[in-house]
Amino acid sequence: MTDDRLRIDLERVLRSRLGDRRMRWIPRRLIAWLERLICQREMNEVLDHAGHLRGAEFCHAALDHLSVSYTTTAEQRLPDTTRVIIASNHPLGGLDGITLIDWAARRYGCQPIVMVNDLLMAITPLAGVFLPINKHGAQSREASEAVDRAFASDRPVIMFPAGLCSRQLPGGTIADLRWRPTFVNRALRSGRTIVPVRFSGINSPSFYRFARLRQRSGLKLNIEMALLPREVFRHRGSHFEIRIGHPITPESIAGGRPQTIADQIRTTVYTL
Incomplete structure (x- = not known):
């Protein structure tokens, strides 16, 4: 294998950002600890196995490497069109997205589109x-135009309306925070049918504890994202279920308040 293969190298990234002079002040033990935190070795093993692939093919190979499987329930409810918005809960923050990409590509016969935090564009196989x-x-005009083109296309769009993965709510329930109504507005504007989806699974208790500590500290930055790679590898050998709800046409929700509709769809997803 050549040296130009896709690799994750935290030390090299830090050196490129900080320079050699500042890097001298960072203990090698700290760098090694950060590499273990983000599961650098394990992620590079996935890249060795699937890094030459792109899109849904990368996701399929990654799932194969991790021995992750899934089944779907009520797939017969899906409409006979690729112009859908798949609105899903977000229990895992990583592996659920990879699995839904693989499933959507298999079901619809084309590469889906997934709306994600722009920080994730560093994952080049999924660009x-x-x-x-x-x-x-604020979104740049170029970025806004790219979103408009995506919804005008014939490719299915996957959205996680909560905007981040599930958290432990007051009372101990693990679930998404309130869903944002963007997916409802986009469905109305683009004439797409909404397909509610519930994805099974939860992260480890330590992830939720860390998230609560971060929130109590008043820190706004979602630093628990750094723990998500570890959650991916914790689910090696897991089996997930994708439960599909009844499709919601744009005509059936026209005239309604988008936030109210989003709340209702979220409630429906958790009854699937």
Whole structure:
């Protein structure tokens, strides 16, 4: 294998950002700890196995490497069109997206589009299916036009309306936070049918504890994202279920309040 293969190298990234002078002040033990935290070795093993592939093919190979499988329930409910918005809960924050990409490509026979945090564009094998959204500032005109083109296309669009993976809610329930109504507005504007989906699975208790500590500290930055690679590898050998709800046509929700509709669809998803 050549040296130009796709690799994750945290030390090289830090050196490129900080320079050699500042890097001298960072203990090698700290770098090694960060590499273990983000599961650098394990992620590079996945890239060795699937890094030459792109889009849904990469996702399928990654699932194969991790021995992850899934089944679907009520797939007969899906409409006979690729112009759908698959609105799913987001229990895992990584592996659920990879699995839904694989499933959607198999079901619809084309590469889906997934709206994601623009930070995830660093995952180059998925650049062709990821549609970046800037969650911390205004969208550029170019980015907004790319979103419009995506919804005008015939490719299915996968959205996680909560905007981040599930958290432990007051009372101990693990579920998404309130869904944002963007997917409802986009369905109305583009004439797409919404397909509600519930994806099974939860992350480890330590992930939710860390998220609660971060929230109590008042820190706004979602630093628990750094723990998501570990959650991916914790689910090696897992089996997931994709439960499909009844499709919702844009005509059936026209005139309604988008946030109210989003709340209702979220409730429906958790009854699937």
